Amino acid sequence: MGRNRVVIVGGGFAGYHAAKLLSRQMLPEEAEIVLVNPTDYFLYLPLLPEVAAGILDPRAISISLPATLPRAHLVLGEVTAIDSDRQELVYVDPENNTRELGFDRLVLAAGSVNKLLPIPGLASHGHGFRGIPEALYFRDHVTRQVELAGATDDQDERDARCTFVVVGAGYTGTEVAAQGPGFTRILAERHPELGEQPMRWMLLDIAPRVLPSLDRRLSRTADRVLRERGVEVCTKTSIDEATEDGVTLSTGRFVPTRSLIWCVGVRPDPLVDSLGLRTEQGRLAVDETLQVPGKPHVFACGDAAAVPDRSRPGQLTPMTAQHAVRQGKLAAHNVAASLRHGRLSRYRHHDLGFLVDLGAGKAAANPLHISLSGLLAKVVTRGYHLFAMPANRVRTALDWALEALMTRQTVQLGLVRSGAVPLDTASPEVPHMRTDGRRSEDRSPARTPIAERS
Secondary structure (H helix, E strand, O other), rough: OOOEEEEEEEOOOOHHHHHHHHHOOOOOOOOOEEEOOOOOOOEOOHHHHHHHHOOOHHHHHEHHHHHOOOEEEEEEEEEEEEEEEOOOEEEEEEOOOOEEEEEEEEEEEOOEEEEOOOOHHHHHHHHOOOOOOHHHHHHHHHHHHHHHHOOOOOOHHHHHHHEEEEEOOOHHHHHHHHHHHHHHHHHHOHHHOOOOOOEEEEEEEOOOOOOOOHHHHHHHHHHHHHHOOOEEEHHHHHHEOOOOOEEEOOOOOOOOOEEEEEOOEEEOOOOHHOOOOOOOOOOOEEOOEEEEEEEEEEEOOOHHEEEEEOOOOOOOOOHHHHHHHHHHHHHHHHHHHHHOOOOOOOOOOOOOEEEOOOOOOOEEEEEOOOEEEHHHHHHHHHHHHHHHHHOOOHHHHHHHHHHHHHHOOOOOOOOOOOOHHOOOOOOOOOEOOOOOOOOOOOOOOOOOOOOOOO
């Protein structure tokens, strides 16, 4: 008998931890572990806003898959089709070659993509915040706008270039807006002609408060910090249209700007819809063991899976990294159990709290449901991130130390331009082309300010 082949689709929070645990639980002679992912690294998404603000080097949060998962065979590619009956999948490699891959067990952890709304001009003029290219583009774009503002004598143009609109006051949007004012202040200090020029940051959300899914105390802390930094927090507000010259708010007001950052949540990867299997809220239906009903050789976890929430009967687990990590580990355990004819476990989750990094020595956190704010929350938040990162901890800590001791580097890299990271089609790390010549959908891992702690 040959080895069983376990194929894991997606190297985000769920897929990475499934591969890691499965590598420990299964002997090499028992199973071949194959991880299919568009890039050769796992992206630690919670620290992406610090990459965008120039605090962290992008390599610090890019965890090498071959280096940290030596037992898993990495296949670079984007899965385009899965035949669960024939137990085969089709993927397109980085050079646009179509290939097939068979499996004995499949773990679908394809993650999620940007959630777009039918707003005129959004896809053309908005920029997402889901991966390294988008973070680097954001950094270059903001730097460019400040420098162009310093080069013009037209006050209206200068005001527009120094206005930055962030839509979505969830985890990502709040952290981006919190980091923004400090970043643009550093940029403006290099230009004496901008000495009196205000750097305007706006944070919009249709919800009645920032961080609407979190405890109200965390929300109030984040709101206070944002307003202290001059961020205009506009709740119960979104945009109706985006143009090259600005955005029209849902209140009817027009805001001249060249910068629209879209952080309004995610939706399951489009691959789920192509499977022809039952879905719930766009996510692949699974039972409490993460198996797909009627398909005992197929498991799903993370944002792609509609996992029942036993703590809230009738509801699904939220699309957060905290759930993705734990589900990835359970999927690995149950795959091993199914191959060894063992007993499968059911998913049960205890919320461990949330962390929101607000930059400049501030954070809001409730680890183990103990509310913290200010410097103590910042220490806990950074300590947690160093603990949760699979690797690169020393590199990350050194970048934080350099940020505290030295002047931040703010030059444009000139490597990523807006056309490389369109909001509606950006992949998480690099754009890939489908066989029909169109850019692929974004395949990003879940985004949340806190991941698994165990």
